[in-house]
Amino acid sequence: MKVAIFGQYYQNDTRPIIRDIFLFFNNNNVELVIEEKFLKILYDEEILKKEYKTFNDFKCLNSSFDLLISIGGDGTILRAATYIRDSGIPILGINAGRLGFLAKVQKENIETFLQVVLKKEYTLSERTLLSLECNPENEQINELNFAMNEVTVSRKDTTSMITIDTSLNGEHLNSYWADGLIISTPTGSTGYSLSCGGPVLTPEVKGLVITPIAPHNLNARPLVIPDDTEIKLKVSGREEQYLVSLDSRIATLNNNAELIIRKTPFKINMVEIPNETFLKTLRNKLLWGEDKRN
Numbered sequence: 001m002k003v004a005i006f007g008q009y010y011q012n013d014t015r016p017i018i019r020d021i022f023l024f025f026n027n028n029n030v031e032l033v034i035e036e037k038f039l040k041i042l043y044d045e046e047i048l049k050k051e052y053k054t055f056n057d058f059k060c061l062n063s064s065f066d067l068l069i070s071i072g073g074d075g076t077i078l079r080a081a082t083y084i085r086d087s088g089i090p091i092l093g094i095n096a097g098r099l100g101f102l103a104k105v106q107k108e109n110i111e112t113f114l115q116v117v118l119k120k121e122y123t124l125s126e127r128t129l130l131s132l133e134c135n136p137e138n139e140q141i142n143e144l145n146f147a148m149n150e151v152t153v154s155r156k157d158t159t160s161m162i163t164i165d166t167s168l169n170g171e172h173l174n175s176y177w178a179d180g181l182i183i184s185t186p187t188g189s190t191g192y193s194l195s196c197g198g199p200v201l202t203p204e205v206k207g208l209v210i211t212p213i214a215p216h217n218l219n220a221r222p223l224v225i226p227d228d229t230e231i232k233l234k235v236s237g238r239e240e241q242y243l244v245s246l247d248s249r250i251a252t253l254n255n256n257a258e259l260i261i262r263k264t265p266f267k268i269n270m271v272e273i274p275n276e277t278f279l280k281t282l283r284n285k286l287l288w289g290e291d292k293r294n
């Protein structure tokens with residue numbers, strides 16, 4: 001078995017997590033390949049001494065890998081997806097962050113989950129991603145033009161609203177007068193879109209959500225559309241430029257740019273651990289289960 005390990009940060013309380021993971025895999029003869037910068041942190045902190053193979057690019061990850069383990073919070077998983085791309089390698093998130101909605105494995109239960117991983121007793125949850133095409137082309141977007149949570153356009157250097165002309169499969173939908181607009185995948189529906197009043201979609205729903213951010217068209221509401229829809233956006237406003245974000249990454253675009261958003265031809269496989277279902281995560285992480293009457 002061959003496993004890629006990815007993380008972005010190290011804090012003292014991560015030591016037991018790292019120790020458990022490496023001990024377990026080394027005892028079970030699993031080959032570990034570690035992201036270069038993360039390995040350097042682990043050497044600097046004297047957590048690891050042994051030599052390991054490294055990766056520093058998505059091209060280094062191919063079908064010879066059984067799994068990528070992301071040690072961190074949800075932001076770390078979103079970053080891990082930029083290494084995985086269309087390789088099909090499943091991602092398992094071990095939560096060393098805060099909320100850990102996507103990073104499902106809690107540090108208290110690592111050993112149990114790693115047994116499940118070793119025996120391959122998990123299922124995969126396929127996640128739809130979005131691609132972003134920009135006309136004219138934009139260097140900052142060309143490099144990493146996809147998102148697992150959402151693509152967002154928002155105002156830049158101004159308190160004025162922007163206007164977002166939006167069409168679906170070539171038909172005009174609306175000109176949103178708002179702070180911005182979120183195009184969310186089902187995975188992203190529990191992130192930024194949820195904060196702006198969007199609905200929660202379960203991961204297997206074949207839909208996308210268009211959620212305006214503080215729209216001044218008071219009737220505008222979040223809209224769920226089929227995930228094979230081609231969405232075109234054109235932004236105008238008092239400033240010449242606006243922001244576009246793909247998950248945690250952000251770029252500045254000129255108002256004349258046309259954005260085309262579609263689902264990507266590939267999906268990301270998230271490891272689903274038995275008994276850690278999406279509905280359970282909703283109850284535990286978004287606190288639906290905290291109602292005293294339940």
Ligand SMILES: NC(=O)c1ccc[n+]([C@@H]2O[C@H](COP(=O)([O-])OP(=O)(O)OC[C@H]3O[C@@H](n4cnc5c(N)ncnc54)[C@H](O)[C@@H]3O)[C@@H](O)[C@H]2O)c1
Nearest residue numbers: 074075099100101149150187188190191192193195247248
């Ligand atoms: N007002 C908001 O709610 C808001 C604003 C900006 C970005 N975001 C979200 O943050 C993501 C980027 O993460 P970051 O770490 O760079 O930013 P961050 O540091 O601001 O953290 C965002 C928070 O959102 C949670 N989160 C991220 N994806 C989630 C998902 N799919 N379901 C449930 N919770 C999720 C994370 O656990 C974290 O607590 C974006 O993709 C967007 O969804 C939310």
Ligand SMILES: Nc1ncnc2c1ncn2[C@@H]1O[C@H](COP(=O)(O)OP(=O)(O)OP(=O)(O)O)[C@@H](O)[C@H]1O
Nearest residue numbers: 009011014071072073074075076096097098099100
């Ligand atoms: N490998 C790690 N070791 C220790 N702490 C970590 C690690 N990864 C993340 N953290 C801590 O968690 C914080 C959040 O991590 P990250 O950016 O991955 O997630 P996030 O998007 O903020 O989501 P979450 O709310 O799930 O933490 C980091 O600022 C850091 O303090």
